[in-house]
Amino acid sequence: MGEKLGFIGAGSMAESILTGILNSGFLPKEQIYVTNKSDQERLAFLEKQYAVQKTDDVREIIDGADMIVIAVKPYDVKAAASSIGDYLNTDQLVISVVAGVSTDIISQLIGKKVPVVRAMPNTSSAVGQSATAITRGKFAAEKHLETAMELFNTIGTATEVLEDDMHTVTAISGSGPAYVYYLVEAMQAAAVKAGLDQDTAHNLITQTIVGAGEMLKTSGLDPAKLRENITSPGGTTQAGLESLTEHKFQETIMTCVERARNRSIELGKKL
Numbered sequence: 001m002g003e004k005l006g007f008i009g010a011g012s013m014a015e016s017i018l019t020g021i022l023n024s025g026f027l028p029k030e031q032i033y034v035t036n037k038s039d040q041e042r043l044a045f046l047e048k049q050y051a052v053q054k055t056d057d058v059r060e061i062i063d064g065a066d067m068i069v070i071a072v073k074p075y076d077v078k079a080a081a082s083s084i085g086d087y088l089n090t091d092q093l094v095i096s097v098v099a100g101v102s103t104d105i106i107s108q109l110i111g112k113k114v115p116v117v118r119a120m121p122n123t124s125s126a127v128g129q130s131a132t133a134i135t136r137g138k139f140a141a142e143k144h145l146e147t148a149m150e151l152f153n154t155i156g157t158a159t160e161v162l163e164d165d166m167h168t169v170t171a172i173s174g175s176g177p178a179y180v181y182y183l184v185e186a187m188q189a190a191a192v193k194a195g196l197d198q199d200t201a202h203n204l205i206t207q208t209i210v211g212a213g214e215m216l217k218t219s220g221l222d223p224a225k226l227r228e229n230i231t232s233p234g235g236t237t238q239a240g241l242e243s244l245t246e247h248k249f250q251e252t253i254m255t256c257v258e259r260a261r262n263r264s265i266e267l268g269k270k271l
């Protein structure tokens, strides 16, 4: 595997990915470099917490790096990608996790025919459980895709998708954990309102989510069947689900995903 991995951008996503990489042993801390725009405190925190290498010189990130991950917000990608073009050579792999922005745009901003792979991980990379979707740009060969898959497979699962589908996966697996956390917040609030203490509620709900995830993964049953298995006629689940149906739960979630997808499309168009 590559000897050096550089991050352009040192925020939540960079931290989640580097945590996963360190925990998996994919690369040692000495071979991971991070930089950002200006927040020195943040770089000092990452250095202290993970013992990765920090620098405010982008050349130090690029020099000798096998892979460079661009992990900046979409509105910063123009400055970030343009800043590395001069120093990159065509055997260095650029991996962009920037929402909405196509590999063609990244290549144009870099201004060189370097291989670009676009990935959409999620913050569960920090615990080795990301669902990452990956696609390759026109200057990236199969081997570059494989290298990126190898990296993301160490921090969860990596699935190749068509670039056109990246907006959809961003809306489901990129943003998806946030929807689940929002559901948990609501369940917790209801439990506490009914008198349960916060810790007990948190522990029970967390294990419920983990268990349901494991059932989805291993039972071989589809979610509708799994739901039906819990729903006794005239029972508690049916009563709860009736309220969700009355409040148009399915339509709401579908609208949520559609809006997130549309925002991904808009983010790409703004550049």
Ligand SMILES: NC(=O)C1=CN([C@@H]2O[C@H](COP(=O)(O)OP(=O)(O)OC[C@H]3O[C@@H](n4cnc5c(N)ncnc54)[C@H](OP(=O)(O)O)[C@@H]3O)[C@@H](O)[C@H]2O)C=CC1
Pocket (backbone or CB within 6 Å): 008, 009, 010, 011, 012, 013, 014, 035, 036, 037, 038, 039, 040, 042, 071, 072, 073, 074, 076, 079, 080, 083, 097, 098, 099, 120, 121, 122, 123, 174, 175
């Ligand atoms: N958070 C998530 O769950 C996911 C995020 N993504 C994508 O990852 C990207 C990063 O998101 P996230 O980590 O949440 O964002 P954050 O705001 O947490 O971090 C952004 C980082 O980019 C840095 N930055 C900005 N401009 C530059 C520049 N010109 N050169 C170098 N570094 C720069 C910032 O530095 P400074 O602080 O100094 O300004 C900061 O360290 C986004 O495009 C997002 O769409 C993808 C999947 C999931």
Ligand SMILES: O=C(O)[C@@H]1CCC=N1
Pocket (backbone or CB within 6 Å): 099, 170, 174, 175
């Ligand atoms: O909210 C965002 O824009 C990013 C992309 C996917 C998750 N977070």
